[in-house]
């Protein structure tokens with residue numbers, strides 16, 4: 001904590017408890033931070049106003065900021081411009097989510113002193129892998145076509161949807177075997193699927209837990225279902241995973257493959273996916289994330305073989321609360337002891 005008499009400020013970018021439940025313990029935990037600092041919420045409703053608020057000096061003395069995924073609607077991406085507009089006093093940025101592609105960590109590290117960034121790993125794993133499994137089953141069975149026809153008063157539709165496929169005995173290729181990928185593996189095995197994976201590095205035996213490590217190309221060419229569980233890395237300092245699945249990768253897949261994405265929309269080239277669905281190369285897809293949320297490619301909306309969920313991977317009361325509590329704990333530990341609970345790996349040596 002600062003030694004001066006004024007309390008440091010703590011910024012809230014977005015909202016605590018997106019489910020708007022005042023009984024959620026995260027509200028109490030957030031309010032309890034008031035003992036360590038003055039809690040400040042910007043009034044900006046868009047990026048220009050937010051930049052103006054930063055320039056007005058209103059946030060001077062802020063040491064830490066908590067941000068949500070959906071705060072991007074107001075501030076836009078936390079890119080170099082936003083990072084450099086934030087007050088010099090700001091030392092910590094606690095992102096409430098596992099994927100932190102909205103934050104330019106390099107720009108945060110380059111500041112003097114740097115802004116230390118944290119995310120929320122593990123707390124998201126179960127809920128996201130549950131949605132992942134729902135999408136795998138939904139896409140394999142082609143449930144969306146029947147469900148859509150039913151709501152139009154046409155029962156299963158005319159003609160009826162093509163027969164779906166059982167998960168039992170199918171090869172699930174997991175691209176990105178982090179916490180969510182490994183959680184998905186366990187769930188998929190309960191449905192009788194055989195799991196192979198590709199990752200930047202092969203996992204040790206304990207973490208792999210029997211899943212076979214294969215090359216990227218082998219995963220593409222031998223999987224019946226391909227699940228994207230890797231982070232979106234679009235900055236110039238990490239392997240770029242933007243459009244890691246595009247036209248050339250679809251061409252290498254089995255005919256009639258199922259593709260599922262709960263990671264970030266931009267790891268797939270959406271236009272190439274639409275073409276692969278239209279040609280029948282891809283039998284069906286299950287998507288929780290999109291390239292330009294909340295915009296959805298019209299080719300996905302019109303295709304009832306695609307099961308669409310509006311980014312609800314962690315949208316449960318229990319998981320949202322756990323994530324919020326985790327992110328708040330990052331701020332509490334930083335203010336009380338100068339250390340984040342879960343700094344992002346890129347800043348490990350900082």
Ligand SMILES: O=CC(=O)O
Nearest residue numbers: 097098099124314
């Ligand atoms: O999308 C959700 C997350 O990154 O936690």
